[in-house]
């Protein structure tokens with residue numbers, strides 16, 4: 001046993017070892033990228049279990065579902081004794097607690113809505129005009145969410161999000177109140193509600209003591225992105241369990257969700273008795289890559305005080321490649337990957353980082369063209385694709401008969417049923433429910449004018465409700481004929497395969513609502529499933545926001561152009577510009593050996609906006625790389641080769657007038 005423990009700690013450096021065996025009740029490891037924060041969390045969990053802590057008394061909170069799975073698998077490599085550690089996101093945790101304990105939290109049989117569904121409900125509230133004070137449904141939803149996550153009033157959130165618009169907060173307030181009313185009637189919750197419910201009940205000291213008593217230690221990775229609402233979950237638990245948090249203030253990139261990079265600084269005041277530890281040695285990258293990353297932070301007016309040192313020593317300089325167009329840029333990246341593969345490097349050596357889903361599509365199409373296997377993190381989410389939502393709508397109406405969004409989606413799948421008919425059927429159903437009819441009877445009376453397969457299908461799903469995968473299978477079977485028609489020209493074969501994946505995902509779930517929510521809350525990406533086996537060799541294409549914690553031998557940071565870093569949308573807002581800097585910092589620090597920063601200097605989408613809000617020189621002045629010192633990168637400018645064409649021969653006579661009339665010949 002003792003030797004095992006030595007193995008566990010043997011590979012760590014003294015600072016990391018100290019961080020793993022710390023005896024303080026609360027700990028914060030505050031350290032830069034690649035210094036082994038996540039490694040330390042994994043070692044700490046294994047250490048606790050070795051010391052006799054039961055795995056299910058340890059909870060690891062991560063930012064994504066993928067990171068949670070990663071921690072679970074790294075903890076378990078050792079032995080089965082390590083199984084049973086809880087690893088999940090904040091949302092998933094709140095959802096589990098709320099679902100599992102209706103007596104404590106008071107919510108049973110409510111549906112959780114994702115962003116799309118919420119906008120749908122909001123549009124219903126907005127009515128014909130679809131806007132209030134110029135804001136559309138999704139913008140109102142966003143600002144409400146921002147207010148709740150940052151714990152400010154709606155009025156303040158509106159002023160913060162739309163500083164130069166004259167918006168009457170009262171008008172928005174009225175709409176939001178009506179929307180909340182509608183949610184309550186239909187028994188809807190959104191992600192924020194789950195956190196709020198959890199936090200609100202934890203304010204009761206008895207509940208806090210009870211929840212806290214389930215855990216010996218709660219470990220949080222990526223602590224810098226914890227927002228004020230999540231802090232209200234942590235605060236009341238501090239007296240009842242230990243907290244072990246790791247983070248990097250310079251990697252805080254979720255400000256739009258309410259995270260505040262500075263909130264990690266007063267940690268030891270907020271968590272009394274906390275010990276703060278720092279790690280300085282970076283194990284991931286070569287010194288040249290870190291020099292560029294260090295420079296980026298040192299150019300900030302904020303003092304991050306980060307100076308990463310490479311344990312691995314010196315390597316190649318980061319490369320900066322400039323192209324004319326994003327297509328040229330994407331084409332070059334694909335070419336580099338192909339060449340490397342021909343030289344024997346596996347595809348999974350590479351990570352391509354993009355700013356947004358949208359910019360990822362351009363690269364994606366070149367990967368496809370070049371036959372390069374890839375997965376796209378941050379791409380379409382499985383449960384957000386239309387056909388999967390269609391199938392889930394059938395499950396949702398069974399699980400929550402008041403779910404209007406799901407009913408309308410389901411009913412309008414029926415041939416020749418339009419919005420109006422669907423609303424009428426739903427109203428009939430509600431009326432029957434109000435008179436005390438059971439869900440099944442209410443359905444029967446509301447669906448009399450609908451095809452018989454629908455009522456029978458829903459009854460079959462209800463009968464299978466405690467075998468969730470079976471229920472998914474029945475819903476898919478019921479809807480397959482209509483979906484095959486609906487998606488006839490849109491990849492129906494691939495979509496059908498997705499449905500099989502959904503069925504498989506549902507297999508271990510206890511209830512339909514739990515299943516839907518768990519996957520909505522920490523989305524599964526289509527790519528993660530369709531890419532099949534985990535050890536499949538492929539390139540990872542990822543948005544920077546989805547790349548937290550990832551690393552690769554080669555990293556390509558694409559689209560690092562003026563107007564993109566910082567995004568032109570951030571200009572004029574110093575905090576937003578700094579967040580943009582941190583996004584770039586996260587991107588640059590993913591590379592182990594080779595870092596390629598690429599950019600398109602002409603014809604970028606940004607160029608096309610110029611003449612819009614900002615002139616090019618403004619974007620260039622703000623551009624982080626415009627002050628790049630000599631010598632930090634190796635720069636290559638890729639100018640397309642064009643053979644020169646001679647001009648017209650000198651001394652050519654002026655063009656004569658050319659008669660364009662038609663010679664009518666005989667007709668004259």
Ligand code: ATP
Nearest residue numbers: 011012013032033034035036037038039283284549
């Ligand atoms: P990020 O800030 O990007 O999340 P991190 O601080 O969580 O990074 P890790 O991902 O834990 O860093 O570690 C970065 C890399 O360094 C990993 O490949 C890890 O295996 C390696 N590493 C960490 N500590 C050591 C060590 N003591 N010896 C050798 N390699 C190490």
Ligand code: MG
Nearest residue numbers: 037038039549
């Ligand atoms: Mg990490």
